[in-house]
Amino acid sequence: MKRITVKAFFLLLTSVLCAQESAEFYRHELRVSLGEAAITSNLRDFDGENYTNVAFSYFFRPAKFFWVGINHANYLGVRTYEWREYNIDDNYRDFSKSNLVYCAFIAPEIRISCLNKRAVLLYGGFSAGVGIRTRYVREQKRTDTFSSAHITLLGISCNFGKNRNIFLGGELGFGFKGLGSLHGGYRF
Numbered sequence: 001m002k003r004i005t006v007k008a009f010f011l012l013l014t015s016v017l018c019a020q021e022s023a024e025f026y027r028h029e030l031r032v033s034l035g036e037a038a039i040t041s042n043l044r045d046f047d048g049e050n051y052t053n054v055a056f057s058y059f060f061r062p063a064k065f066f067w068v069g070i071n072h073a074n075y076l077g078v079r080t081y082e083w084r085e086y087n088i089d090d091n092y093r094d095f096s097k098s099n100l101v102y103c104a105f106i107a108p109e110i111r112i113s114c115l116n117k118r119a120v121l122l123y124g125g126f127s128a129g130v131g132i133r134t135r136y137v138r139e140q141k142r143t144d145t146f147s148s149a150h151i152t153l154l155g156i157s158c159n160f161g162k163n164r165n166i167f168l169g170g171e172l173g174f175g176f177k178g179l180g181s182l183h184g185g186y187r188f
Helices: 001-021 039-045
Strands: 028-036 049-062 066-086 092-116 120-137 141-162 164-174 180-187
Touching: 028 066, 049 092, 049 180, 066 120, 120 164, 120 180
Parallel strands: none
Antiparallel strands: 028 049, 028 180, 049 066, 066 092, 092 120, 120 141, 141 164, 164 180
């Protein structure tokens, strides 16, 4: 009975090791994303500012379903100010000025994939971090910091290439990356 138990135990270990070996996955990922941030930026008290979100990310994958990484998001936009000045005679003149606005954000992220196929990945994730923004308020330049988070409700990544390590995809979520984004990258 002991021999059968020991043999069954070693057979189980061998089969688990073989299953892990055959289930190859790439541990590192570099990604570039282009997102829509106009709606969420207006929710964050950025009145009149329209942003385009460009993000660079690195992820490490310690397990097949679990990812840990860092995001660096850049927001470029324009804010237009309009105001009216009155003189002594109660006459007025309207003014308008547009200024470039910049915002950068850095945030760690965790992702959990629920479907890991050779050609496609489905995942969800969460990230939170700190940002710095430069903007103009009444012709004066201001720089301030803020914190924000992002929840990825659904992310999809389609793998291409001979080794399936080049990918394109998209994400739907809510937070500093916007409501939707498209991404591409390389896994190694």
